[in-house]
Amino acid sequence: MPTLDWIGKKAVVNHHRDVSYRLIHCDKDKSVGDPDAGNLLVQGDNLEALKALLPYYAGKVKCIYIDPPYNTGNEGWVYNDNVNSPEIKAWLGSVVGKEAEDLSRHDKWLCMMYPRLRLLKEFLTGDGVIFISIDDNELHALIMLCDEILNGRNWVGTIVWKNATDNNPTNISIEHEYIVCFARDKTKLPKEWKSSASPVREKIQEKAAQLIAEHEGDLLGLKSAYSDWFRENKPYLWPFQEYDEIDTDGVFTGSRSVHNPGKEGYFYDIPHPRTGKPCKMPLMGYRFPEETFLELKAKDRIIYGKDENKIIELKLYINEYKSKLPSIYELDGRRGANELRSMFPDAKRTFNNPKPIELISELISFVTSGDDIVMDAFAGSGTTGHSVLDQNSKDSSDRRFVVVEMDAGIASDITAKRLKKAVEGYERTGRNGSKTSIPPLGGGFRFCTLGEPLFDADGNVSPAVTYPDLAAHVFFCETGSPIPRRADGSSPLIGTFQGRAIYLLHSADAIGVASANAGNVLTAAMLDSLPMPEPDFAGARVVYAEGCTVPDDRLSRHGVTFKQIPYQIEGL
Template identity: 50%
Template sequence: MPELNWIGKNAVVNHHREVPYRLVHCDSELSAGDADSGNLLVQGDNLEALKALLPYYAGKVKCIYIDPPYNTGNENWVYNDNVNSARIKQWLGKIVGAQADDLSRHDKWLCMMYPRLRLLREFLREDGVIFISIDDNELHHLILLMNEIFGPTAYVSSIAWQKVFGRNNTAKFISDTHEHIVCFARNIKALELNLLERGEGEDSRYKNPDSDPRGPWTSSDLSARNPYSLGVYPLRTPSGREIEGPPAGRYWTVSKENFEKLDADNRIWWGTKGNNFPRLKRFLSEVAQGVIPNSLWMHSEVGHNQEAKQEVGSIFHEANRETLFSTPKPKRLIRRILQIATNPGDIVMDSFAGSGTTGHAVLDMNKQDGGNRQFILVEMDEKIAPDTTGERLRRVINGYHKGGDVSKPVEGLGGGFRYCRLGTPLFDEFGDIDGAVSFSDLAAHVFFSETGAPIPQRVDGSTPLVGQHGEQIVYLLYSEPEQGFAREEAGNVLTPDMLASLPDTPEGFEGERVVYAEGCTVSADRLKTEGIVFKQIPYSIQGA
């Protein structure tokens, strides 16, 4: 297979393994709606955020959509689009080294994208799929990169999206009216995409000129170019005309025996006078209740750039639309992706969240079909994340006035999300709990990894009880000074006496009790009898 090479590649091909696992802290003040909806917005570098989230969501995400920098060389908008920002420069200098000064903008883009795509692949379920928006600047590089990371057999399609509805007559050569959405599967053999709803356009071609009791039908050619050993034979039309065989260079698509069965069942159309070449009748009542998505998405179906800006402007009426976020994607575009790639209950990820269209589309689709899809969004910019991405989600969840007009209220979509930030690295270079990680931090991490929910309240280690969520109670036996050493006197070992002293469970509790500790001296039989699941520190901690 052809391989893509660029300056700095050797420094980044394994960099995703070197990125430290960081703690994730939730901020209730910036969160909104139902705290247990499972939706997350994480503020922080998406490479570090992906690594931090991997222990919780590896192999669980059905659909990923990302809209990364297109690397156009344009530095005049909120996302520095030629990957020449101070943060990217600093990262490249650290990871690539002295070569960073010699990188072209394409080298930089590839260095930035490679480790992120490697991590994103790990989030996908076996039947998962990723969609990536891109334009001509990096399309060719992106497909080669995806072939290397996902494998060439994982390629699904490169969709052309009509991003504008007009022609640019000032273009130097050809007016640029579309972008690309590159689609790859985690495992092409496991991938199943949904059909799109049939529209009036698809059904309008079905007629019933012969009043067939099976209802409207359309006809298709009964001949094809593919050679077929049983596909050459003469026919006689109902009018008596002799047809020597299929058209020159073609073959009937069915054998003579099967043709006669179809004709007897009135599934052959000979024309109104019974004198035409035969065609196969296909009944509307027998076709699939949906249509296969095609690779050309017109703005009339999925929206365009101007529509996307108007959507954002109607929500943020008080802001200048151009400076707020100049390149959002239309909600209808993301909705189309969700329609074909997700079902209720699936997890959707977007690690270049920007204006928050993906989260908005998930909430909107859940409202429409009663589903409970969850989104995981990551936004790097410290201002965009709370003020644009998060604020858009808060407004569409709770409701807002379109364009700020109180006479045009927009009902809230419901749902909710947790706003999170990245904390300190969880492990040191030796794989042990980092010395900077406090009991409170570790407790929050193990509770979230076990339950999928933030810790109910901050704990300080005065009790091993971390918290309860549903039918699960989590305990942590951890001594910061004795980190890495299992010592009963330090209280970090689950002994029979320690087990007996654990805080009582609520009356009627029949769920699971999970105890994290440096060691355990309780027999397996007693653990089973007591409904205890022991997990050893640090080996059983997600991300270790």
């Protein structure tokens, strides 16, 4: 497969390994609602944040959505939509070295993206997917990058999002951007994605319910009122422009899929209710037998033409609609900014080009359910977190979000405040100043910042690291999987993984010093007292400690491997 090369690539391909694992601190004052809802907003550079989150979330995230800088070269935005932000410049200088001064903006963008995507991959579940928003500036580079990091065979598709109308004189009016989708392993994806979530559908259903109530016992009046409303709103009803009929069961369209595709189906006459003559039959016959037709007829699911010259259709009610994720998606891009403005009508500082909730909710609704985790490493105004809460309220799910924003001002003043409003409810201000009360979506989130590295410059465990922190880290490094439950130090057994028991002997009072008295040395007595995960456990046991006084042959007789802290803790 062709690969992409650029100046600085060599310096970044393995850079994710050199990034320090850091502690994560929770800021209670900026956290909101239920801290145990499982949602996190982390303020920090996502490279460090992702590395810090890895021991807790590796292989656990079902859907990642990212909206990285598009690298348009436009400097005048509230957030830097380029790779010249001071943080990224400093990072490039330290990682790429002197060469960084000569990088083009495309080289810089690739240097920035490579290690981040490399880490993001590690978070995905086997059947997880990543969606990446991008425009023409870096689409080609992004796809090649993903081909390399996630493997070209895991490309799921690229959505063209038609988000704008450009009436300026130009050669080709650019009225779209893209959302690239890759799977961690495409063979593990379900055969098809279907979602019943659609805000447009909800609007139509709301209107239908209102009209059905208003026109009780008057079917003609109901049809005419719906028809007027439909005609007026048709331009905004995509993809429901065919749902132009209503009865007391709701809005429906006619489905022409009565024919048998490809081969001969069932042949029988269906008399037209008015003329009594047999209706025109599909060329290859009907796809269902006559009994099924009679059942559908009894349920009033058949639509006849005005006479027998039209093939029958089936009523397809809007509440049965299961949408597919189309490669062309139409939604006005200004929607996101309007949503944010309606939440913060007095804000002086706005955020440019937030994504619409509808867009992200739609993606989430196709690929996640239950308590799946959704991650966004370029959180911006927090649309992804908001969309997760929004989608949960629509389909009564418990999805969780983990989002990261580098800019401290944005994280505190925009992302956290927006998510707080979403959790607690707020008053939406319309363009004309009208106020609507928006109910709370519930839940909550922890606001976190990044602390000191787990290991100091000499490679020793930092004194700030607590037993639970180190246990989570050791377990992850040993197994590649997050620790099953928080280890509080009451037992040296921190968890089991695939028939292997992992132990940690660590004392915050004796870091870097092997001391049997402090309990951080594997002695013969300690070996005999190590608790078994279960009475007849016969699997391998791995013990992390500062030192070991038990001879190797005795360890192997007990099925124990000793690994010395810090040298033998090998992370990603």
